[in-house]
Amino acid sequence: MNKVMLCAALALLCTLAVHGEIQVQNDFNLDQFLGKWYIIGMASDAQWFTTRKEKFKMSTILMKTPENDKVETVLTKLRRGKCLQIIFPYRRTGREGQFVFHSDRWNNDHEVYVTETNYGEYALIHNTIIKGSDVTTLVKLYGRAQELRPELLERFRQYSLAQGLEDENIVTFTKLDECKPTSAQN
Numbered sequence: 001m002n003k004v005m006l007c008a009a010l011a012l013l014c015t016l017a018v019h020g021e022i023q024v025q026n027d028f029n030l031d032q033f034l035g036k037w038y039i040i041g042m043a044s045d046a047q048w049f050t051t052r053k054e055k056f057k058m059s060t061i062l063m064k065t066p067e068n069d070k071v072e073t074v075l076t077k078l079r080r081g082k083c084l085q086i087i088f089p090y091r092r093t094g095r096e097g098q099f100v101f102h103s104d105r106w107n108n109d110h111e112v113y114v115t116e117t118n119y120g121e122y123a124l125i126h127n128t129i130i131k132g133s134d135v136t137t138l139v140k141l142y143g144r145a146q147e148l149r150p151e152l153l154e155r156f157r158q159y160s161l162a163q164g165l166e167d168e169n170i171v172t173f174t175k176l177d178e179c180k181p182t183s184a185q186n
Contacts, residue, residue: 022113022126024097030071032119034063040122040148041141041172043160046129049138050169058146058173066092071099076181083179107131115159120144122152124159137163146175 039059044050059077073088090099090112099112108131117123127138141148141156153172160170 022098022111022128023115024095025114025117028097028114028117029119030066030092030096033114033117033123034065034071035144037061037063037123037142037144038146039140039173040143040146041153041156041170042138043156043163043165043170044136044138045165045169046136046138053169053171056171056173058176060178061142063090073101076179078176078179083181085181116155117142122148124156126163137165139163139165141172 037060039061042049042053042056044053049056057078059075062074062076064072064074069092071090071092073090075086075088077084077086088101088103088110090101093100097114101110101112102108103110108129111128111130113126113128115124115126121144123142125140125142127140129136129138139156139160141153143152156172157167157170161167
């Protein structure tokens with residue numbers, strides 16, 4: 001009977017995690033979070049990710065000092081042999097650790113949550129993407145260095161699973177030489 005109760009409790013917790021409010025880092029400090037991060041891993045239920053996940057590679061993201069309520073976020077990635085920069089104007093919300101932005105290119109809205117970080121080593125990022133009535137989840141693992149401890153990779157995996165993402169759609173990237181960007185776009 002204890003096993004049945006434990007399984008029921010775990011199922012309830014997973015349901016709450018999937019359908020409940022996304023938690024952010026306690027006492028989130030934007031100043032400590034700013035700077036360069038490597039995107040070490042990604043997990044998603046979005047079709048654009050699940051059908052092409054093997055094509056994604058390690059990239060970098062630079063969070064710049066905010067102006068007004070916006071934090072310029074610069075993604076640098078290798079795509080089709082070219083190094084590209086994409087700028088996302090993250091807008092601060094009234095909740096520290098949560099940002100929003102609209103992508104003109106994909107015509108969708110993003111709610112971005114810093115769910116966990118120790119600022120100097122890693123961060124777990126939860127991104128809810130909304131396009132019309134379609135809502136998808138994208139979880140990212142950031143690192144200040146290109147490699148993280150195995151227990152942090154496992155923490156990312158467990159968090160992704162708790163969000164209802166499938167194990168085969170959780171990807172960690174191998175270390176990659178940084179590319180030099182040619183141009184910026186949004």
